[in-house]
Amino acid sequence: MKLSTGRPGRSSFENRVLVAQVDQDVQTLRFGVNYTPSAGWFHHWLDFDLTAVHRDFESIASLGADHLRVFPLWSIFQPNRSLVRGSALKDLGSLVDAAAEHGLDVSVDALQGHLSSFDFLPSWVTSWHRTNLFTDPTVxxxxxxxxxxxxxSLAAKPNVLGLSLGNEFSQFASAEHPERNPLSAEEAENWLTELLAALDLGYPGGQHCHAEYDSAFFDPRHPFTPAGTARHGAMSTVHSWVFNQTAQRYGGMSRESLRLAEYLVELVRAWSEDPVRPIWLQEIGAPSPHVAAQDAARFTTESLRNVLDCEGLWGVTWWCSHDVDRRLADFPELEYDLGLLRTDQSKKPQGQAFQDVAEAPQPVAAPRTTALVLDVGEEQTAPGRAQCAPGGAFFEAWMSLAKAGARPGIVLESQREATDYLSGRGIQQLVEPGDVREPSS
Structure with a gap:
């Protein structure tokens, strides 16, 4: 894993590496933030201000963060199919170099795509030129x-980890999207394979991945599947948001909400064909009003502690670095206050909670010896995945085991007789969802 060396002294990440070298019971994890510029939000690409970026990065580094996830807007970087703007690439390069000066590594998302309820598509795929974003050969x-x-353009930057295809780009294929781009599960697989190969051609050996949201795991109508999510790219990614009916059904500070990220990490691990494949908790936040403002710090601490107890976790990237300036209009209310920092760079209570966890040595997660068996039918399309959603039978069974102290993992039905696989994961006991009973209070 590359470390940036731009600033003098040791970063908090480098200090954790030194601790891990001394104490083999401590694991090295990455802690970072999804970078939301304090001035202008992602519209800052229109009038890029490197001084403002440095100011933001100084505050981010003070949180104990060691990396960023950044978001070039597709419509600004490629306004015409045959034009990738050199000045936009230069601005991105300057941002990456600025991150290095503050000891921060960078992962770059490409097809934005979708951010905080807004879609950003170039004119050559919309209105009179509207076509399928996934299947049209010209697109x-x-x-x-x-x-x-x-x-x-990023391959030679020593602090660039790699690229993601885009932020939840598959939401354009969701049944709920007002301008849905339909495709089959097979076509989704082909799209992922072909586009990830393009990243590898441009930047060989990079930590390239794709970023799905939980419909891939929960919605049988969704063409992007659990198998595709867990088996493409250099690592699996998870986006954990309690406004996915977890908080609405159980409460924002319920055990279900506080363990949602942990559950999703274990779910994506089950779908991986490689038991040691790294998993990146790429997004997690404390959205108001689902999590009350006075509870945000405790939500941060407890959610992180739960997920850090998962084997194979590469790191955590909090959504997001800074609040959205309330002078910007029309955001859903919950999007304005998700930052660890305010727009004036002051640290919020959840920012301090994040820092406390990020700067503490993390014990190595023990194997999960008990696993819940998941049967979703045919694996490539997973027609039975609705049971994994909040309120579903599998979700409820896993949470019951967790609340009873079992530290449950998850195993697919197809792996229940795979003794080498189970042994490699340290699994000693398999439990059927129907055999789980809600623990008494």
Missing amino acids: RSGQLAYLQELAA
Whole structure:
């Protein structure tokens, strides 16, 4: 794993590496933030201000963060299918270099795509030019060219970890999207394979991945599947948001909400064909009013402590670095106050909670010896995945085991007789969902 060396002295991440070298019972985890600029939000690409970026990065580094996830807007970087703007790539390069000066590594998302309820699509795929974002060969050719050029522009930067295809880009295929782009599960697999290959061509050996939200695990109508999420790219990613009916059903500070990230990490691990494949908790936040403002710090601490008890966790990237300036209009209310920092760079209570966890040595997670068996039918399309959603039978069974202290893992039905696989994960007991009973209070 590359470490940035831009600033003098040791970063908090480098200090944790030294601790891990001395104490083999401590694991090295990455802690970072999804970078939301304090001035102008992601519209800052329109009038890029490197001084403001440095100011933001100084505050982010003070949280104990060692990396960022950053978001070029597709419509600004590739306004025409045959034009990738050199000045936009230069601005991105300057941002990456600034991050290095503050001891921060960077992962870059490519197809934005979708951010905080807003869609950002270039004009060559909308209105009179509207076509399928996933299956149209002309659109694919433009996406491939952009991804390869964007990746190549970053390949020589020593603090760039890699690229993600985009932020929850698959939401454009969701049944709920007002302008849905339909495709089959097979076509989704082909899209992932082809576009990730373009990133590898531009930046060979990078930590390239794709970023799905939980519909891939919960909604049988969704063409992006659990198998695709867990088996493409250099690592699996998880986005944990309690407004997915977890908080509404159980409460924002319920054990279900506080363990949602942990549950999702174990769920994506079950779908991986490699038992030691790294998993990145790429997004997690404390959204108001689902989590009351006075509870945000405790939510941060307890959610992180729960998920840090998962084997194979690469790191945690909090959503997000800074609040959204309330002078910007029309955001859903919960999007304005998700930051660890305010727009004036002051630290919020959840920011301090994040820092306390990030700067503490993390004990190595023990194997989960008990696993709940998940049967969703045919694995590639997973028609039975609705049971994994909040309120579903499998979700409830896993949470019951967790509340009873079992530290449950998850195993697919197809792996229940795979003794080498189970032994490699340290699993000693398999439990059927129907055999789980709610623990008495």
